Amino acid sequence: MTEISKAEFDVLNALWEGYPASANDIIERLNKQKDWHDKTVKTLLSRLVKKQAIKFESQDRRYWYSPLIERESYVVHESKSLISRLFEGRVAPLVAGFARDDSLSRQDINELKALIEKWEKDNG
Amino acid sequence: MTEISKAEFDVLNALWEGYPASANDIIERLNKQKDWHDKTVKTLLSRLVKKQAIKFESQDRRYWYSPLIERESYVVHESKSLISRLFEGRVAPLVAGFARDDSLSRQDINELKALIEKWEKDNG
DNA sequence: ATTATATGATTACAAGTGTAATCTAGTTCG
DNA sequence: CGAACTAGATTACACTTGTAATCATATAAT
Structure with a gap:
């Protein structure tokens, strides 16, 4: 398992709440607790994909993310x-x-x- | 408390074994477990000082370090x-x-x- | 006195992190 | 059709971290 940073963990944690989820779903979930720009969340999603902690599938012109680790x-x-x-x-x-x-x-x-x-x- | 990195923690942990301790004391203690260059250990000691996790006193042309946190x-x-x-x-x-x-x-x-x-x- | 040594200070440098802004290419609105 | 809007891709940028190497200075040895 690659290292997952604290900010990345928060994103992953939001994804665990329910998936598949779009970037906007995650952004909304996080808005309740964090004060992050949506660009920030998208960066973190990309990094999690690169680290193979999550994956996505394209559908309806948008990505649907799911965790790859429990x-x-x-x-x-x-x-x-x-x-x-x-x-x-x-x-x-x-x-x-x-x-x-x-x-x-x-x-x-x-x-x-x-x-x-x-x-x-x-x-x- | 400022954040202490993993490598810094290993150094701090060696210092907790006994203090005041010179840089060489720490380097020796760490050599049993880690394969670090002495320069590396000294860098980490400096960073811990800057973070106010440890302090030192000069004596006999060398620094004697002690933890500032338990x-x-x-x-x-x-x-x-x-x-x-x-x-x-x-x-x-x-x-x-x-x-x-x-x-x-x-x-x-x-x-x-x-x-x-x-x-x-x-x-x- | 000059050189070698030892010790801490300063500098190095790439990878990872937090925190976005800009670029690009479809898609929808007028 | 052209403009505006979206969503993801790419780029940005300073700070931290791991991992040292080099510099400067004070003793110790010759």
Whole structure:
């Protein structure tokens, strides 16, 4: 997987919301959060195509874009990369940092407990 | 906090191992893992100084570097930044990704359980 | 005193990034 | 038909990053 920059990620993220999507669809979705010129978004779309993160098909005199990588696998990849750089590859120290920083909510705790329970059921 | 690049982080990380440290100390520490020219390391040290991530004091005709930011706060900051971009700020979905990807070890699980127990004792 | 050495400062330079503006070629409006 | 409008392609441009090489200066060695 080629590196995807932060701005490119925002575009890709908007595409994941629903596809195939035209450039204008993406621009509209992004306008809710970002203050980007439409030319900027189109540049980022082109760069994502060149990086083979997305593809397009021509139809009705316009391009319809779709992702070539799944959100799930991308975010797992990115998470692992960060965790390997910062925490020698283990996830618990990251969570520990959040805990020390008082950044865990009751909801986080409950979800973690559920995950652990499932893991133990599956992995004995 | 200014952005710290990946290469800069590796240098900063070596400095966190022990300081004050001279450029040569850092170069030696890094040689164990990286294959960087000493000029490269010195460039990165200068950039870290300019970014106010580290400082130095002159002594014996050489600079003695020390971090200006703590590892703990830096890694928490970076983790939060990633988690807010990828998971709307909540840590559990990240762990869930690891779980689905079969990337959790028994040790991870045990540490997470201990964290949760402590959290509940403190926040119960 | 002159030369070699070591250290930091300055300069280099291509690729990637953020952030667009301009160019080009169909398409639609008058 | 010619003008205006679209959508994508190409170009722009400064800043960052990776990865050093060269310059300047102060000691150390001869």
